[in-house]
Amino acid sequence: MAVRVARLAVLVLLVAVLTSPTDLSSCGPFLTTAVFTFSRQPDDPGAAPMGILLPTFYRSNLIVAYRRLIGVGFDDAARKAFFPPPPKPEHPPNGVPAWGVLLPTATQDWLAARKKVPGAPEPPKIDVYRRDRTPGDYDEYVNCPDDAFRTASTTLGDRLARYGAANPELLDWLRGQDDVFANCSGSPVNPNPPPEGGSAWLQADRAYQIAAASFYAGDFDRAEAEFRAIAADQRSPWRTSAPYLVARCSIRRATLSHQPEAMMQAQTQLENILKNDSLKPVHAAAASLLAFVNARLDPDRRLHELSQSILAKTPSPSLAQDFTDYLFLFYKLDWSKLNQPDDLTDWLSTFLVSPAPADHALERWRATQSLPWLVAALTRSQAGAPPDLLQAADQVQSDSPAYATVAFQTVRLLENSKESADARRRLDAILAERTKYPPSTANLFLAERMRVAESWEAFLRYALRVPVGSGYDYESEAPIDPAADPQLKAFAGGRPIFDMDATTVLNRQIPLHLVADAVERGALPAPLRSVVARAAWARAVLLDDDAVAEPLARLLQKIEPAWNQPLGDYLKAADRSAKRFSAAYLMLRNPGARPYLDPGFGRLTPIGKLDSFRDNWWCAPAKGEQGAGSPGMGWAWSPPMSLLYGASRPQATFLTEADQAQAAQEWAKLAGFPGAPSFLSAVALEYVKAHPNDPRAPEALALAVRSTRYGCADADTGKQSKAAFQLLHARYASTDWAKKTRYWYSLH
């Protein structure tokens, strides 16, 4: 019997082994990062002085910048046209049950209006979208746009006012209109002919309803004939609109029935309407529709016209639409076929990260000597910019809208050419007035200044920056909103922190004694001082540098009250092993403790709490993505920082040779450590084995196991986890710590 059970167990195990899956990653997470310079849009497109233009900006922002560069400006009217407030959400009318399928506002309004007709029947189901059911084609489009419902509501209101709600012909009118809208999505429905002897108004309205029904049913030939008949009927109130609707029949033939020649018919029809003064009431609508037609018949010419409209000093009434149309056509440009683009289009495509040749901007600047091309030529230059370009850049005055960009790019080129002294001189003059610039721009100037820091003090001064926003990727950048993300509340008031350029230097290139010195003499603002002090202390512990670690521990006792007691144990420790254990014990109790600095907001979970996304107990510095905040360690530069550094890293050239050598030695030693779970567990195990009666022992072992579950695991972690678990259960089985620790972990 026992043999059978054993065999069955083996069988079950075998099945389990062969069918069990390997590990699989899950989705996300998307972590919030600090934004020091908005990369997709300026802080404010109308800010004066204008900030630094980045090639990663949205096209709309670059068009606004181009206008400002050529002196057109950016007033309230332009702001309204280029950045209109988002449309109001479709409103649910009173009485509509919650969680119904929401119709467009104009449709809802029509349904409300038709209730004013006494005896109005239940409205038919309205769906404004129509599906083309031709096999192989799947087209769905707005068949009945808002204007159709608005016209119906307005007409009904007028007929009610003229003829009274009691007029029985109104009900007939309503039935005809319901039939019109039944064509929006369903099978063709023709409104009945008007009753014999009906009023003239109903006869005329019905003729229009019949033509509209044909139109929405997709019978454009018939609809056109019916609209032409209405246009010829001098008694019809619809005779002015009808010619416009004839053009719309042609457009629908072109777009839905794939008859491209119909677009030209529409063009002719609309041009004729605009020449006919008797059709003035529909001239605005016809002009707008003609623009739509021209954009499709001759997109290059239309793009050029739109460019002129966008750049006109006196804004056109259609500026907002022209701007939208320009962007639409710009996205669809076939660059291989475009001949002689207008200046805006050429500049825009050159300034953006694009395949445009790098020297094109320089050629265009030399040909035009204009500010937009100067900005583009400087932005696209790398090292060794030609002297005439740099001379022209120097002529740009501080009140010019191009000044910030030109200054930033000039300094960047100087820094690339190792002309640091000149770069510093220029930047110091700019930074003396830095509050006048948008914060994103000020941060980029600070970054440039840090890049050529002449001393450790200067480095720290320019490394401190206030984030302008937050985001989880560059498309989601936005000002910090503590209501949306309460974790960022502490940063909303302008708290300076480090960007990645600073942490890259601080983590790998600065010797520990300098960092400790900066902490001790209070060279950093309060919250950041604490963060740096903790990291420096942890680093000093790893390096066994008591001369640095002990003063830092005494300082931390004052500024981190929760660490007072364990740091007291650390300071009182009698020997090296006890000291290391006391430090390890403190770090095991604080999953967020780490011997390096994170860029940006850093770890947002409190240091003593477990982070839900496993940002606990650091990874081995040389391998981990949590590492030293440098591009070579799993991070990527933000687009603005990438402009400055490309594939390179900042260098602490201000250090003495001795300090550089010491920093390199320290880094080499740190890079030899495993991740925190392995390291801290090994320290705890060694000490507890030798000091079984230390009251911290069971907790330290339990926390060591915990760190191997939630921290950054490596090849040794499982071994350490098992050893800590076994020692805990062998020696301290009756403690709560042992009871709470039910497993050990090998998660590498």
Next chain:
Amino acid sequence: MSFGRYCLSGVAVALTVACCGCARDRLPGFPRVILWAWESPQNLSFLDPREAGVAFLAKTFVLADRQIIARPRLQPLRVPPATRLISVVRLESTGRGDLPAAASLAPAIAAMANEPGISALQIDYDARVSERAFYRDLIGRVRERIPDGFPLSITALASWCNSDGWIAALPVREAVPMLFRMGPDRYRPGAAFRVPLCQASVGVSMDEPLASLPRGRRVFVFHPGSWSESDYKNALQEAHRWQ
């Protein structure tokens, strides 16, 4: 029975269990490659219907502010007439727990199965943990309303297919694990899927190439923009490597 024979029988049982998910094609009649055609103009007239089918975003339902906003596809889709089509319905919610009763949404989704030329329905909803009860109810109601035998598929976060597994008992033909747009925690080649519903297909994206995929599965390929003929050929070539 000797221990060796016992082990062999164990292997046989294990292989049977392992393969039971792939023995029956969950989308019979569909090619082994399906192109996801999202909301961009899509002219797929170059497509060979024997080689690839098309799962196109047909409608998006936005569930917000106590209203259901239905947004149909407004970009054209051209395919050879014989192409097998899957209508994809995407759901978007606020995550604030304001969801409709499943009964109020299910008819609109189920109605899409009646559209001519559509051979299957797929629901794409990254339901949060708090939204799973709603999604489960919704799928059940949609399933009840569409014809028996009409395939109902869903897309799935990779975690649903393994560590989580909450979808295991849903009344759907298959769940397509999406091995793209996964954030920092990316798909690791060699990983498998524990939930049987997830073992028939995988979803990948043209702009996130993967070193390897589980073999023998139908491959859904996402394109973030409009498909071109060269993209199509590349997708076919890549997908065939894993058949």
